[in-house]
Amino acid sequence: MSDFISRAFGGRRRPPEGMEGRIPPGQYYEAGFPVLTAGPTPHVDTATWTFSIDGVVGAPRSWTWEEFNALPFEDVPCDIHCVTKWSKLDTSFRGVSLDTLLEEVEPLGGFAMAHAYGGYTTNLPLEELTDGRAWVVTEHEGEPLSAEHGGPARLLVPHLYFWKSAKWVAGLRVLDSDEPGFWESNGYHMHGDPWREERYWND
């Protein structure tokens, strides 16, 4: 570890008292909810929206908006961490657990590629999507998820950097091997654990 000290730096935006242990290394506390997207915001109509799981599965399937909304929803209080350095604490989403969705398709591969309306992709090991650690969410803090934050539905995987929580999610493709998604092909880490500061290639 470098022992470099920045001359005359004291730190003026330290996390609020009691929250230090919840801010991963290199992150800062942010009260707002910044928007980051690689291209124009797609506007997805719930009349034609579907969420599908296919690929290496026993029984591929897809849900319409009505079918999806008939599934059991849960509240997801969480902290989120963006690779651009901000962390937002004590926020909440509402959606359907990936455990519920994956149960119906019988996944056989160990990895998944999430894909989104607008063409975005991001890769995740399947084990990061199970055991109550990932959701497809349609509400943020009691309101329908806005288009700029990924509405009508986005993936939510709060224990990884937030680029893994694909906005405008359209489905998951289950794969036998790990393949890079959009940011993972453009210099960002394949896994993206904020507590290990897995930001870029070779971190």
Added chain:
Amino acid sequence: MERLTPAESGAPTPHERDGLPTVAPAAPGRWQIGEITRIVQETPRVKSFRIELPIWVPHLPGQHYDVRLTAPDGYRAQRSYSVASSPLDEGSIELTVDRLDDGEVSTYLHDVLVVGDKIEVRGPFAAYFVWRGESPALLLGGGSGVVPLMCMLRHQRRAMPEADLRLVYSVRRPDEVIYRDELGEETLLTYTRVSPPGWDGHSGRLDAELLAAAGVDPATGAVFACGSNGFVETASQLALAAGFAPERIRTERYGPTG
């Protein structure tokens, strides 16, 4: 691996001529301690910092570096800043930084750093919002969002003068124009709040007319839009409406950093 010029360009790249690698390394990014060699006050709240690096690699125009500050008790703060200088400036980079009043890193850079100070950085990073010689290309910049776009322009002028880049640059008021002396005929400037006395150019927010005035053909052009989320959202929707394909519209949004 990223090339600095497009494959369709047959001429040797400047780096080949200089005997430097044409390819950015796939694994850049260890923390290193650079030295501030020049500071330019661009506008009342924007400064450019020239940083000499012990381990320098050529960046792609549009890439960023991370800056890390460390307090004596070990507390650290990191932020990302776009590179403003051409990758032909061997051995150093220039970062242009907007001073945010509630910022932590930008206020330090502005209020504390002097020439000769050391600063910890790593990069260059991210290979999406980068110019690889696409021509024609429409650059849409709002406020300090012009920084990576100026990197593209500076590099184009030195490395690919035949490439056709046009910049539409939106600022609120005259004292917020960064790189004023470097804006040439490729640039359309618009003032959204206050125009200078006697100004006969564009005023008001970016709209379809101004975007069309830049003269980039939507059928063949690429778009790079950078600025606040509001600016980028407007700019990218205008570009879509003008007929640019969504996959050729790349955006970079400046969230609240500091």
